[in-house]
Amino acid sequence: MSDIESIIRQMTLEEKAALCTGEGPWATTPISRLSVPPLVMSDGPHGVRHPIDIDKIGSLSHSATCFPTASSLACTWDVALMHEMGQALAEEANALDVGVLLGPGNNMKRTPLCGRNFEYFSEDPYLGGEIAASLIEGMQSRGVGASLKHFAFNNQEYQRFSISAEVDERSMREIYLAGFEKAIKKGKPWTVMCAYNKLHGTYCSEHYWLLVDILKEEWGFEGLVVSDWGAVHDRVAALKGGLDLEMPGPKESRVQAVIRAVRDGTLSGTVLDEAVRRILKVVCKAAETPKGEAFDQQTHHILARKIAVEGMVLLKNNGILPLKRELKHIAVIGRAAKSPHYQGGGSSHINPTMVAIPFEELQRQAGDTQLTYAEGYPSDDQFRQELIDQAVSVASGAEVALLYIALPTYKESEGYDRTDLDLTEQQIALIKAVGDAQPNTVVILNNGSAIVVGEWIQHVNAVLEAWMMGQAGGGAIADVLFGKVNPSGKLAETFPVKLSDTPAYLHYPGENGKVTYGEGLFIGYRYYDTKQLPVQFPFGYGGSYTTFAYSNATVSANTFKDADGLTVTVDVTNTGSVAGKEVVQVYVHDHKSALIRPYKELKGFAKVDLQPGETKTVTLVLDFRAFAYYHPGYRQWITEDGEFDILIGASSADIRCKQTVVLQSTQQLPSLLNQESTIREWLDDPRGKAIFAPMFERMVAGMSQSMGGETDADEMIGIDIMTMVMDMPLLNVLNFQEAALPATPEQIVSSLLQQVHQLPE
């Protein structure tokens, strides 16, 4: 293709309008006379779902490797591995002639009830952003574009096509946008997919602030914004709002609306050209990548198995795992052992190249050990006691029972939310009955997001969270159970004790078309930590077959400037007898801040591989943002002078080392004082204090006099006057003293404000 500007110059208005809406379900409109090919897109995110009939939305797709879904990927905490997975995804996309893969999804897990959480990484934007960026970089390093989705505030499936998210500015910036921001600035995806829902009453597909002010201008996103499939309501409004490409097509009425709007002057030709330019850039980049070379299915299956292992989280183990090789008889219970639940329902559903059956994989590794199977629970929501009875009888006759428990699709999928966090009634009864009959019972879970386990966990010896583990997950489970691989996954989301403990419980799912994010910044561990609420399994937690010791934590400086950041090191030693991997996590706790902050926040992590007895030094760099928070008053990220704890740990609840440092802010911030500022705010503001302090002293003296003398003032009205006055606006205090003032209270405050603003920042 020749250069983009020259193509744009040669395009007719009709061609431009047509390019901005897809030609079919999965491709953009080609312009053959100018040699512009179609751009082919496919889901996404954890495999290539490329339909055999590209003209149909829901047709059977070509087979491709089904990797583990996002919940599992985030629990690997392994950015290098994510890069490798991204490359593998790109190889498959190239083989299938796909230019852009629709993923990854990086919406925050606001509530574990979101049915689509299996496609999202975490409740933490730092972790989600890092994992997403790595996947994107991996894909794009092999010439396939990523489409980071769903931008933004698509944190529930309930009414996802219409609901309006009502979110305060600080929570948007620090939680919901932060993960996207990191992934976009670091990963530089070719495309971003807008969400279906509204934000503050405006569809995300038409949201100028979201798509233009923030995404394109503030963050410098240079790619194209594509709609979620069917998210556009008004094509012209969407173009004005920054949405470049509408999918799917064809939609002739939309094309005609754009043509009319340009002709009658309601849509500027420059806005249309900008969308065309962004689309052509991606079309050209995709066209540069050679397509059609076959990928190695076996190699990718092996990679999928490795990733599945790394994402598995050992939630409980009283010593039964790894299983002993000399076992003679194992009971294998649960449908998921023979019909694995390895991916979620909806647009991400992959037609796998092969599927590892957990039972067969166990058999392969179990050698001469006898395996006896019982179904345990049905595929529907019927309660079948006879299946439990059979399972108990099989379990009693064996030395160990392995229970494969998968959360059924009717409880969790794209398109609808969960109504509770429980396993099915039958599964709970099954686990309890088998656990009571067999003293060596292990539960293996397949689900997409946190569940509650309190009712049954005491009945079993071990629990392995295997997630939606991808097509190779069956083998990965066997690897972990038999200790071929030491588990090293750590939770990217908190497992609560009960649903009513979850942060959004009182605000989800919303009503009258709106969902208010009333819990604000406090989602996930930010909430449980700050509120000091017990959880079942904390964020960052995961067991191992070995143990790790942390020592020699250091910081590069005890006092440092925000712009310089801080380097943290810590030695980690494998103190057990088998090799293993540890995820070292660094959280930052601010001692004092003008605005409320979560007790601590994740700001760095690293995964280290250690042989028994081996020690490695982990180095992590904390930048300006590690200490900053978004201040809606200043409308920017700010740092404040003061002490911070650097908390280094094995999970959010298992902090092993602490270093206290002093930050010196180098920011020059304007004063926020205004006509309504309180006495305390005047005194807390350094410039305000300089101007106001002499007057304050006079006011205090005057007040006590007017109340009848210093000593009696408080007693006369039974109140501590000074305490009360501190949080009154200066203006109101002056109003009480008006008779004694040389000017009106408004004039006095205005004059003080003027003096403050004249002082240097």
Ligand code: BGC
């Ligand atoms: C989903 C997207 C997906 C698209 C295309 C939508 O319903 O929300 O994640 O990429 O369909 O299948």
